[in-house]
Amino acid sequence: MGLPKFISEALRAVARRPFTLMYPFERREPPEGYRGKQVFDLSKCINCGLCAMDCPAFAIEMVEIGGKKWPKLYMDRCVFCYQCAASCPKNVISSSKLYELAGTSRSNLVISPEPPAMEGGGA
Amino acid sequence: MSAGMGEADFLEALKSKLGDKILRASVMGPRRVAITVKPGDHRIAIEALKAFGGSHVSTITGTDMGESIEIAYHVWCYQAKIEASIKAEVPKSSPSIETISDLIPGSMLYEAEARDLLGIEFKGLPYEGRLILPEDWPEGVYPLRKDWKPDWLR
Amino acid sequence: MTTTDLIIGPQHPALHEPERFVLKLDGEYVVDVVPRIGYVHRGIEKAAELRSYIQDVYLIERICGICNVSHSLVYVQTVEALQGFEIPPRAAYLRTVVHELNRIHSHLLLLGVVGELFGFDTLFMYLWRDRELVMDVVESITGNRLISAFNVLGGVARDVGPSQISEAKRAMEYLRGRMKFYKKVFAEDPTVEKRSKGVGILKPSSALSLCAVGPVIRGSGIKTDLRADDPYAAYGEIPFNVITYDTNDSWARFMVRVDEVFESIGIIEYALDHLPDGPIRARFPRRVREGEAVGRVEAPRGELINHIISKGGDKPYRFKCRTPTLANILAACEMIRGGQIADVPVSLSSIDPCFSCEDRLAIIDVSKGERYSARIRDLMAKYGASR
C-alpha cells in the first residue's frame, strides 16, 4: 500500500494563498454579457408584445398605461434566459451585471414599466 | 465496430427478411429509418433487427393519434449504425400489444412508462404497478392522451 | 430465511427521475431490487405540447440542471432535423464547445460526489475547487454559471470573442495538469481502490441486454459513443478517442469519466483552434413543417434521445424525451443485486444518478413494523463501522 497520493497535495495547499473568495467583502465582477437584471429602454418600445408571447416562464405581462401596452416583468417568475431580448425587434431589453436581487417580498421583485414622459399618463 | 451501412441498403436488407410484413417504410434522415408494421408483427421486426446488431432499445414513444395510439420502438443497431423506429398502431378503445421485454429486457421500464402515461396494456410485462405517476393518481386517467386536458393546464 | 425490505428513496428530489429502490436483504447482502421512479414527475412532455417551439427550448433545458446543454442541444437538433434546417458551421462548433464544457463540469461534479461517498472529503473539496474554473469559463461564454440558454433554434445565442477563447484555453491547459493528478489518485489511491474495485459488477452481456448507456456501458468494455457512431454538431470533424475500460466494476466507470475529461479538453481546444468564421445563427421559422424526427446526443450520462412529432403549426404534437438515468436504472439494479448493502451507494453513484449521495433511506423492519429515516451517509457510517 503506497502513501496516499493526497498528502503531498494537501501539504502544498497549506502554503498556498486561500482559494476562497471573500464575498461579500471581495467581489468578482461577473463577465461581460452576464445575464443579470434586465434593463428596459422603453423609448424604443413599439408595444408589440413579442417578448411576452415568447417568454417561457410567463414572466412578462403587457400592462396598459396611457392607452398603450407596456411590458411589466416579474423577476420572481423570470428564468433569465433572455429570449425576450432575442425576440424584441427593437432591442429594448438589455442585460446588466446586477445579480444580488434577493428581496423580502415578492412584490419588490417586479420591474414596472415607466413609459417615456411624452406619452402622458406616466407610471 | 463496422463502419455502418446506408439507410436505403438497410431498408432493402430488412425488406428481404420481413417481406410484406412491412406496411410502410421511410428514411427519416441520416441514420434514421421508420418502419410501420401490424401490432403483433413488431416482435418479429425487432427480432430481425438483431441481425444488424439491434439490441439496444433507446426508448418507446406512445402517441395519441386521435383514433389510435401509435407505439414507436426506437432501436439502435450497433453494427449497422442505424436508429430504426418500428411502429405499430393499436386502437385507442382497447390499446393492447405484446411485450418485447422478453426479447430485450432493457425495454421493461419504457413499457411501464408508456402504460402509466398512455394506458397501453403490454401483455406479459413483468413489471407491475405504477412506475412514474404518483400512487394517488386517479385510475384510468392518462396524462399524455390528447383528450385529457384539464382547464388549469395551459 | 427471512429477508428484510430496505427502501431507498423516493426522498431524492434532486433528480429529475428520482428512484425508489426496494432492496430485499438477506443480512448484509442484497437479494433482489425493484425500482420505482417518477416521484418528481413534473409533466414536461405534456407541457411541451402546450407551448411553442421557442418556449420549449427553455422548458426542456430545465429537465436537468446539470446536463442542461445536452437537453437543449438534442431538442434544437431534433427540431432542426424536422425542418431540414442547416445551422451555420460556426454555431455547430460553438455548440460542441459548450456541450463538452458541460460534460467536464458534470464529470467533475460526479467524481467529487463519489469522493465524498468514499468518505474522502478532501477529494470532493479539491475537485469542486477545480470545477469552479470550468464554471467561470461557462459563465463567460454563456452568461450564466449553470443553465446556459446557449443553444437556440437556428444556431447559438451568443458569439465568443478572442478574450473568451484565450481564457477558455488557459483554463483547459490548467485543468489538464490537475486531471493528471486526479487520474493518479483514482488509479492508485488505496481508498478509491478499496471502495470501488470489484464493486457493482456489470458484465458486458448484461450491459447490452439491459440497454445501458454512456459511461456505464463503456465501463463494461463496449465501445460505443454517439459522438463517434452517430455524429452531430461538429463531432464528425473533430478527432477524439472513445474511452473504454473492461474491469466491469464501479472503478471502471469512474475511470471512464476521468479519461473522458481529457478527451473533452482535447475536443474543446481543437474546436476553438478550428473555429470557422461566419454567422452564429440563422433565422428559424416559428412554424415547423409536418413530420417527425428522432434526435440523439451523448449527454454526460449517456444516450439522450428525443422524438418529436409535428403536425405543422408552432407547437409540437408530441414531444418524447428519454433521459440517460432512466436507461441505466436497470443496470444499476443489476449492479446492486448480489452485493453488500454498504456498496449500494457506490454502485448507484457509478451510474451518475445526479446526487445519490444525498438520497435518504426509509428502513422498514418488517417484523416490527417500525419505520425510521436515515441518510445514506449515516447508514454507511453505521454499517461501515460494524465491520
Place this chain on the structure above:
Amino acid sequence: MGKLATWCRLKSPWILHINAGGCNGCDIEILAALTPRYDVERFGILLKPSPRHADVMVIAGVMTRQIAERVKRIYEQMPEPKFVVAVGACALTGGVFQNCYGQAMRVDQVIPVDVYVPGCPPKPEAIIDGVVKLLGKVGGGGSQ
C-alpha cells in the same frame, strides 16, 4: 433569553437544504456555496441534514404534488424561530414549470417565506446575499 438565542442564531445560522423537486441547478449552486470558492462556513453557516438542528430552511425547486405535504411536515419539525429562504424561479413561482400537471403550487403557498432569491439558478453569491439579507431582516426587525 430570546435575545440571546437570536444573537446566537445570527452569528451562526444552521441551514437545512430542501429540494422540492426541481432540476438540480439551484441545488448545485447551494452546494457550490459550501465548497472552497465561496465557503460559507467562514460565517458559521453550517449545512445540517436534520430539520431539528436547523434555523434556516433553504428551499429550491418546484413544489410538486407529492412533496408539498412533506415540506410542510419538515417545516413544522424545525424549532422556533425559523426562517425560510426560497431560491430560484421554480421555488418562487414555478418558473418554466408553471401549470405543469405535476407542479402543485408556490413555496409561499405552503410555508411562509422570509427571503426570495430570484434567478435560474442564482449565483452562489446571490444565495449568500439572500441569507445575509435574511440576517439583516432578523437583526434589524428586533428580537422575536
